[in-house]
Amino acid sequence: MAEVIVVGGGGGGMVAALLLARRGHRVRLYERLDRLGGKLAERRRDGFTFSLGPSLLTLPEIFRELGVAREFVELDELCRYRFADGSELRAYSDPDRMAVEVERLAPGEGAAWRAFYRWAVHCLEASRRTFFTAPRGHRPEQARIGDLLAIAPGRTLDGLARRFFRDPRLRQYVGRYATYAGSSPYRAPAALGCIPAIEHGDGGWYVPGGLRRLADDLTRLLAEAGVDVHTGVEVAEVIADRSAVSGVALASGERVSADAVVVNADAAALYGRLLPDRRRMRRIARLGPSTSAFLLLAGVEGRTEGLPHHSIAFSADYRREFRDLFERGVPPEDPTISIGCSAVDDPSQAPAGAENWVLLVNVPAGDPGRWPIPPDAYRDLVLERLARHGHDLSGRLRFVESFTPADLRDRYGAWGGAVYGTAYRGVLAPFRRPGNRGPRRGLYLVGGSAHPGGGLPLVAMGGRIVASLVERDFPVRTGVRSP
Structure with a gap:
């Protein structure tokens, strides 16, 4: 059993803490605000x-x-797009209805949207086998030879839109997906074009009472799993020597020891303040903020x-x-x-x-x-x-x-x-984001600024990835509880 500290109670930190506690580790979570949930x-x-x-x-x-x-x-209707010329595109969850709406907006482009959606589905399938399931730098177990080509490497999101659509309004609609990650469609990778496959394949959902209720549910699950949650407590420093972390120092001056520290904060906050590292800060600065x-x-x-x-x-x-x-x-x-x-x-x-x-x-x-x-x-x-x-x-x-x-x-x-930490700037940006394993043994990053990126589903996937890394590095021999 490892002693694990999670710094920050956003979605990725909550998921990582929950999974690690269920699998037998002792987990403490510190959040500077008086509530958990981050952007929720x-x-x-x-x-x-x-x-x-x-x-x-x-x-x-x-x-x-x-x-x-x-x-x-x-x-039923995911979004209604209104363009500067007064025209509208109603984006329905059902792909067939969506294609009909695209054809109504721009005659002749309905078939192009169907082709775009098929591409998005293949891109999403490839991403699920690779990018979404493994930490950066690890070979995914289910990867296929054609997965790299499926994400249109070397092409921007705007370039992808131009490949499929002649109408500038539809190119603008596709470009909107870059802003989900705080990025520009003219520099973000085409792989962000997989999002329509999520929205039109799995649907868009509302949580009655507001999405904040998700954070309430996860907070309850953390308590049931035995996570020791501390809100209103700020972490001032990650304590480490040249090879490994050993805990954290709180703003109050108290020092808390741990075998592993999971940082659910912007990577710039980690390497700029919590564990200063000029070389990594320079890398992040080159990527630019969202x-x-x-x-x-x-x-x-x-x-x-x-x-x-x-x-x-x-x-x-x-x-x-x-x-x-x-x-x-x-x-x-x-x-x-x-x-x-x-x-x-x-x-x-x-x-x-x-x-x-x-x-x-x-x-x-x-x-x-x-x-x-x-x-x-x-x-x-x-x-x-x-x-x-x-x-x-x-x-x-x-x-x-x-x-x-x-x-x-x-x-x-x-x-x-920075909304999601580091923006997707450039077609190779996803592979330049800070990885989930830090430069010291026992240090891990989770959240929007680290792999795989921002947004509720991705930070939850990041929480799963980090939990698997901690388990790999600090295996529990007995008493494992299934998630």
């Missing part, structure tokens, strides 16, 4: 509930296998006819938007706006006759104090752009709150700093 955060005000993190759940079987028994609701988020939470009077659970209002110039984000380092003047309103499917999320709107805009991860436009002025800009897309909320607002990346990081531990 929420804000409540005046009878409204707002999810500050993900708006939909994919691959729910991952959480079922962990023991989450809560009922999920599958959405985008972060600017959130507006709006309590809206009345019900909006036909409003879906989730929609996207695209900018008129996608290339300019990503130049603003990744080259100029400023919030886009014409941003793409993600609109979430869970009250359309879950009336408990807002008072009767009202709606809870969450507006998300991708912004640089840097200090908002250096933005060329003050946050309050940027809030007004986002609302004005939203009105251009047909959603004028000016006469319907009970209140609107805005949150910069610093607000989200400091108050909720969500979306702050």
Whole structure:
């Protein structure tokens, strides 16, 4: 049995802690906030509930296998995309209905979407046999010869979109998948194009009461497994010599010994503060940060006819938007706006006759104090752009709150700093991300900045990968409990 410390209670850390405890290890988890769940955060005000993190759940079987028994609701319409010319694409979960919608939007492109979806399915199958199941640098047991070609190596996501679609609106729709990882479609690898196979193959799901309930369920499972959870406690240092870790030092000054330390924090935080390593910090700096988020939470009077659970209002110039984000380092003047309103499917999320709107805009991860436009002025800009897309909320607002990346990081531990750690910059970026095994014996990384990446399903997969590594390095001889 190993003594394991998990630093950080986000999704990846919770999954790793849960699996290791079930398999016989003694696990302590330290989280600086007063709750677990990381980006599975929420804000409540005046009878409204707002999810500050993900708006939909994919691959729910991952959480079922962990023991989450809560009922999920599958959405028929995954998302509604609205383009700058006023046209719309309704993305239905069913692939056949989706192809019909693509054909309606752009005659002649329905068959192209079917071909794109078939490619995405093959890419996902290859990823499940390789990238999603093993730590970086390990040969996956089920890998096939053609798996590398299946992910379109050497091609960007935008290049993949151009391979399948002539219509620029559909290329913009495909490019949106790069933002799931805080990346640019013009630099991110084509492999991110496997996401439609997840959304249209396994569906998009909503958790009644909000996705925060997943964190509540995992917290309960940790307690049942015997994990020693400490919230409101910050880890200041990972203690290690040249060869191995030996524990952590808390901000209070207390030192806690351990055989293994699993860090569920941004890799830059690990190598910049917890266990300083200039060489690895230089590598991370070369990869560059992801985008972060600017959130507006709006309590809206009345019900909006036909409003879906989730929609996207695209900018008129996608290339300019990503130049603003990744080259100029400023919030886009014409941003793409993600609109979430869970009250359309879950009336408990807002008072009767009202709606809870969450507006998300991708912004640089840097200090908002250096933005060329003050946050309050940027809030007004986002609302004005939203009105251009047909959603004028000016006469319907009970209140609107805005949150910069610093607000989200400091108050909720969500979306702050770099959204998913290191962005996918370049076609080989997935293989350059920090690995799950650190440079000292007993040190492991899990979470969005490490392999395999960010998003609820991937960080959960990362938790499984790290648990398997710890077990390999510190095998339990007796008393193993099955997950």
